[in-house]
Amino acid sequence: MSDFLFFLEVLIGGLLAGSLYALVALGFVLIYKASFVFNFAQSSFVFFAALSLCGFMELGLPMWAAVPVAISLMVVVGMATERLVLRPLVGQSEETLLMATIGLAFVVEGLAQAVWGVEVRTLDLGVGHHPIEWVMDRWGMLINKFDLVAAIVAWILVAVLALVFSRTKVGRGLRAVADDNSAALSIGIPLSHIWMLVWATAGVVALVAGMLWGARNGVQFALVDLALKALPVLIIGGFTSVPGVVVAGLLVGAFESVTEFYIGPLVGGGIDAWTPYALAVVFLMFRAEGLFGEKIIRRV
Amino acid sequence: MLFREAGQFHTSYAQDSRLLPLRRDRIRMAILLVAGFLVVPFIANDYWLDAILIPWLTLSLVAQGQNILMGYAGQLSLGSAGFMAAGAFACYNIILRIDGIGFIAAVLLSGVCAALIGIVFGLPSLRVRGLYLMVATLASQFFIVWALNKIEWFTNYDPAGVITAQHIFVLGHEFDTSVEKYLVVLGIVSVLTLLAANMAHGSPGRAWMAVRDMDVAAEVNGLSLLRTKLQAFAISSFYCGVGGALYTYAYLETVEPSAFTIHMSFLILFMALIGGLGTIKGPFFGAAFILFIPIVLNVISNEVFGNAVNLSLLSALEQLIFGVMIIVILIFEPLGLARIWQLFKQRLRLWPFRH
Secondary structure, three states, X not given: OOHHHHHHHHHHHHHHHHHHHHHHHHHXXXXXXXXXXXXXXXXHHHHHHHHHHHHHHHOOOOHHHHHHHHHHHHHHHHHHHHHHHHXXXXXXXXXXXXXXXXXXXXXXXXXXXXXXXXOOEOOOOOXXXXXXXXXXXXXOOOOEHHHHHHHHHHXXXXXXXXXXXXXXXXXXXXXXXXXXXXXXXXXXXXXXXXHHHHHHHHHHHHHHHHHHHHHHHOEOHHHHHHHHHHHHHHHHHOOOOHHHHHHHHHHHHHHHHHHHHHOHHHHOXXXXXXXXXXXXXXXXXXXXXOOOOOOOOOOO | OOOOOOOOOOOOHXXXXXXXXXXXXXXXXXXXXXXXXXXXXXXXXXXXXXXXXXXXXXXXXXXXXXHHHHHHOOOOOOOHHHHHHHHHHHHHHHHHHOOOOOHHHHHHHHHHHHHXXXXXXXXXXXXXXXXXXXXXXHHHHHHHHHHHHHOOOOOOOOOOOOEEOOOEEEOOXXXXXXXXXXXXXHHHHHHHHHHHHHHXXXXXXXXXXXXXXXXXXXXXXXXXXHHHHHHHHHHHHHHHHHHHHHHHHHHHOEEOHHHOOHHHHHHHHHHHHHHOOOOOOHHHHHHHXXXXXXXXXXXXXXXXXXXXXXXXXXXXXXXXXHHHHHHHHHHHOOXXXXXXXXXXXXXXXXXXXXX
């Protein structure tokens, strides 16, 4: 196989993984857009959702019944979070809110493990984890079929959400809330409903991300580290931009896998732990508000 | 009316701006120091010293570093465990490679090493703030731990990856019992805390707070942002580095990067925040809270459930309760335990009246 095809294989693998990063990051963006909270517990939601889905299926529910049950559970969890944790903290500093969501992450992780146990589970979505054959036959590249399907699901979800936000009344309300909470409230936009809705949506996004990541890597505690993968994506894309996270997710995924394959062996490997962050820092130096983030203007 | 603060008049600027302007506070501090240095070593057993007091003091120091950066200078950072690791490994290499260097000198030098690294990783703070800065400092966390794992010079080509820490020598005397280690730690922590209090009360502290409250305004008023922010990063990482070195040498007794994960950074952040940002005593309260809650929960759950439920369920429940307590504290007193302490004192001042 030629060097170029190998490079392409690495690149495509990275882009597909990047789509999944974007999916996780999307949950963060939703919340941040509406309430300026960096919800660190988002990845715990992902873990909780995937674990609950597996748990319901172990209780005997078939997949088609377990998914709606898990969706309603995540909606309830999202709304409860908004009501019990974030509402009492309205107006506190960014650090306090961040800390509260880290505390929330402890709660959700503890809850998930207390209810469903700590065993690693496998989740089968009916899509095989094997290279797509005709690509392998024609060009000799190994492109994982599951990764491709997962990436397509992620893109569809992102596209739907982006459309909802830009075209519907709810989306306009959300953007008004994101712009200025009190101004939106004063012209009659139901702030609390919008917040509830956003948290519920974030819960559902977490479930989709949990299903895809859980089927890919197993439903296990390590899923909570996804937040750390999503952070550089958010920085590069900007915390408030849905299209931004998609582009940034692809960028981070590609950069991570290409550097790991080509530079990693020279320095002992394992550099994908920090290369996304290095990329994010470089971005910060030149464009502090991210690719599509709103320009930060500061006044005295 | 348990005590009164009336009748103490300051007749000079020196009196007015001293660290503890009230006589009662000075007496209390003296009692605290005497108790710490002279009473505790005689009454505390090895379990209390090794498992509770030493980690508490060292982590308080690290939390103090976090507090200087976050509470005084207003720079949100999540890399403290990385700087702890840098301090610990610097200490290991300094003792290993410089013959006959004393422990105190080695610890201070490792703090300096951590400070230099802190300056480098503090550079993004000149461009970004808030969450963005937090992510930039996370880069330091991951990079430092990765470098310590991969570059074998730092571990002196040790194949196991877990190095036993050298013994603690001060002025040729070996400090190997728990009491002696405790005294070394307490000595360093006391001096550095005094130093931190002085800095916070003096011109560096005022500069930090000006930057924290509104950096653009501070710059307009003639403060150099470059100097102030990097100074805060350097001093903060110095405290983290010294704390990390003490934590490894007096508590863990093994030098390994895996002790300084992102989880540790979170705990340090919790300590600073729950203790009360922008206060000198806050980190001590916060470290005590964060360290003792798991211990207390563990004891309680063992008493209540015994062996009736399995361990993993128990630890999940402990984690859940820990998270709930953090959220509850943040909701009811976002200014932290130091604020609760202040309100309590206020209450005592008027006791038995409410107003």
